[in-house]
Amino acid sequence: MSHILKINKDISYLKEDRLYLIKGSFLPFILIMGIFFTKFVVGVIVAKQLLIINNMMFILSLTSLYGLFSGMFFSRVFVFMNKKGKRF
Numbered sequence: 804m805s806h807i808l809k810i811n812k813d814i815s816y817l818k819e820d821r822l823y824l825i826k827g828s829f830l831p832f833i834l835i836m837g838i839f840f841t842k843f844v845v846g847v848i849v850a851k852q853l854l855i856i857n858n859m860m861f862i863l864s865l866t867s868l869y870g871l872f873s874g875m876f877f878s879r880v881f882v883f884m885n886k887k888g889k890r891f
Contacts, residue, residue: 814882823883830875838872841865 815824845865848856855861 816883834872834875838869841868841872 814826816822817824
């Protein structure tokens with residue numbers, strides 16, 4: 804799954820300094836901007852009281868999108884913990 808989501812596994816952990824070294828990536832920036840624009844669009848739809856907010860397909864796609872964003876961020880926790888030596 805990490806290959807599909809392009810999760811950067813090039814992480815090293817320095818125990819003596821308690822420091823993570825992570826190769827740079829635009830993925831976190833894209834995720835943060837995706838969340839921002841999604842929340843912005845939802846805010847506009849709610850403020851304008853558009854009827855699409857009551858559409859079940861809209862609700863399902865929106866919650867799936869939020870779940871995808873959350874899952875991609877949360878997956879980084881597993882990568883960090885595996886590098887640090889703690890296993891889930």
